[in-house]
Amino acid sequence: MTRPEVKLEIRNLSVRFPPLTSGGRASCAVRGMSISISRGEVHALVGESGSGKSVTARSILRLDSADTGVEIRGEVLYDGSDIYHLREDELRSLRGDRIAMVFQEPTRYLNPSLRIGEQIGEVIEAHMERKPAQVRARVMTLLDEVGLPSRVARQYPHQLSGGMSQRVMIAMALTCEPDFLIADEPTTSLDVTIQKQILALLARLRVQYGMGVLFISHDLAVVESIAQRISVMYAGRIVESGGTGEILASPLHPYTQALIGAVPEAGRRGSRLVVIPGRPPDSRNIPPGCAFHPRCPLAGEVCSRVDPEMRSYGGQVPHTAACHMIRAGATSS
Amino acid sequence: MFFLLRRIGRLILTVLMVASLVFIIVRVIPGDPALVIAGVDAKPADIVAIRAKLGTDRPLSVQYGDWLWHLVRLDFGTSFSSGESVSHLILDRFPLTMSLALFGFLIAVVVAVPLGVVSAVRRWSAVDYTVMAYTQIGLAIPAFWLGIILLLFFSVWLHLFPLFGSGGFSHLVLPSIALGVGRSALLIRIVRGAMIEELQRDYITTARAKGLAESRIVLRHALPNALFPVLTVAGIQFGYLLGGAIIIEQVFSLPGIGRLLLQAISARDFPLIQGGVIFVAIVFSLVNFAVDVLYSVANPKVRVR
Numbered sequence: 054m055t056r057p058e059v060k061l062e063i064r065n066l067s068v069r070f071p072p073l074t075s076g077g078r079a080s081c082a083v084r085g086m087s088i089s090i091s092r093g094e095v096h097a098l099v100g101e102s103g104s105g106k107s108v109t110a111r112s113i114l115r116l117d118s119a120d121t122g123v124e125i126r127g128e129v130l131y132d133g134s135d136i137y138h139l140r141e142d143e144l145r146s147l148r149g150d151r152i153a154m155v156f157q158e159p160t161r162y163l164n165p166s167l168r169i170g171e172q173i174g175e176v177i178e179a180h181m182e183r184k185p186a187q188v189r190a191r192v193m194t195l196l197d198e199v200g201l202p203s204r205v206a207r208q209y210p211h212q213l214s215g216g217m218s219q220r221v222m223i224a225m226a227l228t229c230e231p232d233f234l235i236a237d238e239p240t241t242s243l244d245v246t247i248q249k250q251i252l253a254l255l256a257r258l259r260v261q262y263g264m265g266v267l268f269i270s271h272d273l274a275v276v277e278s279i280a281q282r283i284s285v286m287y288a289g290r291i292v293e294s295g296g297t298g299e300i301l302a303s304p305l306h307p308y309t310q311a312l313i314g315a316v317p318e319a320g321r322r323g324s325r326l327v328v329i330p331g332r333p334p335d336s337r338n339i340p341p342g343c344a345f346h347p348r349c350p351l352a353g354e355v356c357s358r359v360d361p362e363m364r365s366y367g368g369q370v371p372h373t374a375a376c377h378m379i380r381a382g383a384t385s386s
Numbered sequence: 387m388f389f390l391l392r393r394i395g396r397l398i399l400t401v402l403m404v405a406s407l408v409f410i411i412v413r414v415i416p417g418d419p420a421l422v423i424a425g426v427d428a429k430p431a432d433i434v435a436i437r438a439k440l441g442t443d444r445p446l447s448v449q450y451g452d453w454l455w456h457l458v459r460l461d462f463g464t465s466f467s468s469g470e471s472v473s474h475l476i477l478d479r480f481p482l483t484m485s486l487a488l489f490g491f492l493i494a495v496v497v498a499v500p501l502g503v504v505s506a507v508r509r510w511s512a513v514d515y516t517v518m519a520y521t522q523i524g525l526a527i528p529a530f531w532l533g534i535i536l537l538l539f540f541s542v543w544l545h546l547f548p549l550f551g552s553g554g555f556s557h558l559v560l561p562s563i564a565l566g567v568g569r570s571a572l573l574i575r576i577v578r579g580a581m582i583e584e585l586q587r588d589y590i591t592t593a594r595a596k597g598l599a600e601s602r603i604v605l606r607h608a609l610p611n612a613l614f615p616v617l618t619v620a621g622i623q624f625g626y627l628l629g630g631a632i633i634i635e636q637v638f639s640l641p642g643i644g645r646l647l648l649q650a651i652s653a654r655d656f657p658l659i660q661g662g663v664i665f666v667a668i669v670f671s672l673v674n675f676a677v678d679v680l681y682s683v684a685n686p687k688v689r690v691r
Contacts, residue, residue, distance in 0.1 A: 116594050120509065149597035156592065164589040166610050166685065175606075176596045225596060 059132045061113075061152065061233045061265060062089040066127035068105070068112050068289075078337040082108040084289035085127070090265040092232055095256075097268045097280035097297070099312070101333045105289040106269045107157075110237040113267075114148050131233075150180040153226035157238040159218035163210040169196075169221050170206030176228040195224040199254060216247035220254070227258060234259075235267045240275060252279055273316050277301060282370055285309045288334050288344035291363070295372035305366060305374040308345045343377065351378040393678060397671045404667040405457055405660070409450055412659050418442070419466050419654040440466055442656070453660065462661035467653045472661035475646060480665070483642035486565065486631040489558055491624050493566030494573055499613075501570075502577025506612075507604055509582060517574060524571025529630050533564035533637040561638045565630050569623050576619050580612035587611075614685055621677030625670040632666075 068083040083105040090096045098106050115137070117123045128135045136147060156162040164172060173195055174188045183191065193203050199220040210218060219239060226234055236255065240248040256279055259266050270276050276283060277297060284294040285308065293306040304310045311329040331348035334340055340347055346356035361375040420436040421428070437443040441452070456463055462472035505517040540560060541549045547560050584590070585608050593603045632644030639645075643662055650658035 111591070114595060116591050145597045145599065147597070148595055154592075154595040156588065156595075158588070161588040162592045164593070164607050164611070167607070175598060175602070179596065179598050179602075222592070225592075 059092050059232050059265075060089055060130070061267070062128075062130040063087055063109070063113065064128040064130065066109065066112060066125070066129070068108050068126075069124040071122035071124075072337075080336040081339060082289055082336045083112065084339070086286065086289065086291050088267070088284050088291060088294070090233060090267050092265045093259070093263045094282060095259060095266040095268050095280045096282045096284065097270060097276040098284050098286055099270060099273060099276055100286035101271060101312075101329075103333045103336065104286045105336070106271075106286055107237050108289075109286075110154070110235050110267070110269055113235060114152060114154065115144065116154075146180065149176050149226075149231075150229040151231055152233045152235065153229070153231040155219070155222045155226050155234065155236040155239045158242045159222045160210060160213075160215060160242075162222060163218055165210055167209075168206065169208055169210070169213070173206070173221070173225050173228060176225055180229050191228070195227060196221075198227065198258075199224045200250075214247075215243050216250065219243060219247075219251055223251075223254065223258070227262065230262055231264060233265045233267065235269070237269045238271070239268075241270070241272070248275065255279065273301070273313060285312065288339050289336060290344065290375070292345065292376070293372075293374040294363075295366075295368055296370035299368050299370070299372050305372070305379050306345075306376045307349050307351050307378065309374075311348075311350075343375075349378075353378065389682070393675055397668075397675060400671050401457075401664065401668055402454075405454060405664055406450075408660050408663040409453055412654075412656050413446065417654045419656060422654050423466065440656075457664065462664070463657035465650075465658045466655045467650075467658075472657050475658065476643065476661055476665050479641060479643050479646045482640055483628065483631045483635065483644065484669075485558060486561055486634065486640070486642065487624065487627040489562035490565030490569065490627045490631065491620075493562055494569035494623065494627075495620065497566065497570040498573030498577055499609075499616075502574045503581055503604065503609060505574065505578045506581030506585065517578075521571040521574050524567045524574075527568065529564050529568055530633055530637050532567055533561060533634050536560045536564055537637070557638070557640065561631075561634045561640065564637070565627055565634055568630075569627060573616065573620065573623065576616050577612065580615050581608055584608040584612045614681065617677060617681050617684070621674045624673050624677075628666055628670060 064087050065085050066083055066087070067081070067085050070080040070082060072079050086105070086109060088096065088098065088109075098109065100106050111117055112123075112125050113129050113136075115125065125137070127137075129137055131147065131152065136144060139147070163169075170189070170192050173192045177183055177188045177191055189206075192206055196203055196205055201217060201220050201224070205213065205217065205221065210221075213221065222239075234255075239255065240251050243251060252275065255266065255268075258264070268276065268280055280297050282295065283297050283300040284291045285300070285306065286292070287308050293300065293304065293309045300309060301313060304313055308329075314327045315329055317326055329348060334344055334347075340357070342355075342357040342359055343349070343352070343361050346352040349356065355377050359377070361377050363373045363375045364379075366372045366374060366379070418433075418437075419440060419442060420433050423436050423440075424433050434443070441449065444452075453463075460473075462476070464470065465472055465475060468475070501517050501520070505514045508514050537549065537560060540546045548557055581604075585604070587608075590603060590607060593607045598607075631642065632647065634640075635642040635644035636648065643666065647659065647662045649655075650662060
């Protein structure tokens with residue numbers, strides 16, 4: 054089971070949603086993004102809301118059914134083979150087994166009328182041959198693993214707090230000891246103390262199970278504590294990627310710089326909150342050239358015409374960024 | 387507990403309102419029971435005597451009070467025309483009407499749930515359009531007309547079912563179908579709508595992400611949640627079925643409450659009309675009461691521990 058070399062790679066992923074009205078524009082939620090996650094590492098995907106992070110997460114396992122009209126292009130390589138070429142049943146046996154997911158609002162992502170024990174147990178039944186008694190035993194082990202008492206198995210979601218529900222979601226995700234966990238803003242809907250507990254839990258389980266985690270968040274402070282790598286997403290594309298330390302210490306892309314500048318610092322009461330001027334672009338109407346140029350303090354003439362390409366700027370973990378205005382020869386230390 | 391008391395209070399209020407309404411209606415429609423009983427050649431003195439015997443010569447307020455007073459003690463009085471106890475007459479006929487309504491309901495549910503689910507899962511497909519066409523037709527066709535057509539087809543031409551009368555299950559098949567089709571059409575639409583809504587919920591995304599089979603997602607995750615709103619509507623539908631059964635009995639010449647009531651109305655048999663209507667109202671209220679209780683038992687969110 055331990056195959057540390059297994060990778061989850063997303064290559065040139067594009068996701069388009071059809072227009073809501075007949076005269077409307079299609080929404081390009083993701084526009085050719087690439088990211089790779091190795092087992093045992095936490096790779097954070099960071100960006101404002103509407104940048105396409107959640108759509109990316111849902112698209113990896115193709116969770117939006119085809120009748121929504123969604124168009125997904127690109128490749129998602131798991132262990133070297135493209136999971137977009139899998140048949141529906143092959144994909145299903147991958148979901149929840151090798152690649153599991155945890156969502157933002159656990160209370161809405163749990164079925165209100167099924168007991169927790171069944172909601173965890175059915176993952177085991179879907180992927181492994183187990184007798185009912187073994188399923189029950191495994192459910193208890195999993196609940197214990199995420200720090201929940203065994204009585205939770207008999208309870209319904211509405212009887213649990215948000216933090217407990219998220220622990221249940223994590224237990225469900227861990228059921229088959231997946232290679233990869235996609236966690237879509239797993240702590241956003243929780244209050245701060247619970248956030249810390251869930252993060253600590255995820256960090257511990259990542260080590261214990263050797264999982265690779267795609268950790269999606271808009272919160273750099275949260276990301277800093279858990280991720281080894283950060284990729285910054287803007288308007289459906291990765292604009293900068295690199296090791297957590299390098300990204301936070303010497304960000305290259307003006308958007309990353311603005312994001313870091315906007316993190317409120319504890320202990321600096323009374324100082325103004327820094328905000329990024331303007332709003333993220335509407336995915337139905339993305340500016341030409343560099344999508345960030347209307348909000349960018351450094352934008353020059355070329356930025357509104359030419360879409361910048363990803364370039365490499367050295368670094369221990371490859372540090373890449375897509376911006377015309379990074380001065381030549383800039384490398385991260 | 388409070389919930390139970392409140393529902394019982396509402397039930398009593400409903401029955402009282404129906405009791406008053408039916409009392410007024412039978413006296414507003416033209417016709418004097420004494421005239422019906424006495425016949426065409428009756429002498430005026432006889433008619434007066436009959437009125438005195440029936441009690442219809444008393445002031446309306448006295449009759450009304452009398453009716454309510456007996457009703458409170460669950461005494462529906464005696465029939466004008468047969469002299470038998472009204473409750474006896476009703477209970478004698480009721481099983482047939484109730485079985486008609488029950489079978490009709492069963493047919494409606496058994497047809498509606500699978501078709502509604504398939505329609506929702508395969509939305510905008512040929513299957514969905516076919517099912518929707520069925521609901522359109524089913525809602526438009528009156529039960530009594532469908533009853534006549536079914537009789538013509540299956541009894542007159544094909545001799546598969548008895549033409550009229552009661553006696554066994556075979557007599558109930560056609561009228562139950564005639565009753566059930568319209569209700570199934572309505573229930574299909576409700577099941578379909580509720581399923582479409584549930585299938586878009588976030589917990590369905592979780593179920594997909596867990597790698598569950600589509601059948602399990604639909605049947606074990608979406609369907610139970612979709613059935614909660616259906617349950618409430620189904621209760622009301624059952625009430626309509628009781629009413630529909632009363633009419634369909636005429637088409638199939640079945641001796642149920644409907645026949646009894648119709649005879650009572652033509653004879654101006656006030657106690658029997660009142661008793662029959664009240665009885666149906668009570669059954670209808672009890673069914674809805676039962677549905678409410680069932681709903682709170684079935685739905686873990688409503689259930690208080």
